[in-house]
Amino acid sequence: MAIRLKMGGYARVDNDPLGRSFVGYFPRMTEAEAWEVGRGMWRMNAGKARRQRFAIIVGEGLVRAVAEISAVTVHGDRAALEGAVLAEGHSVRDVLIGQPDPVVNRSQNPVGYRELLVEKQFVYRLCACGCGGRTDRDFLAGHDVRAIQARVREHFGGSQLRFVRWVDRQLATD
Ligand SMILES: [Zn+2]
16 A cells, blocks of 8 residues: 655745755645655654555645655654655656546545555565565565575475476476
């Protein structure tokens, strides 16, 4: 899932915990500006926000920035996201940027959540080697080799030659 944060209108702020002098949407803002404005300060469930990988910043109904969340900081009854704006070329950013707000509901809450089809390939899942680790690929780094070696040990007496010959036989009989 991704979190969507809807910017309000442009307004100056004093004593902002994030050190900003203004918040809110203004025309022709850059994606970096939209992220800096949109990442805080929100009344939101910090735990739920932390479980999201991507943040979508909306202004005047359109997506103005997409970022990857690295942390959530809590400031009193409000919270803010830390992270990095996704650059042009990242598939999640490219699909969403400039598009209408992906969270469609009757709620006035600027904080919303949405499952995104495009993020599926980036969502963490269990490593296929069975180690219990989490990864956004099939395997954690090096665990593909480990998974193959474990099978060579278990089924081929540790002989890679027997494994290779077995694979070749299987393919030949197809
Ligand atoms: Zn693993």
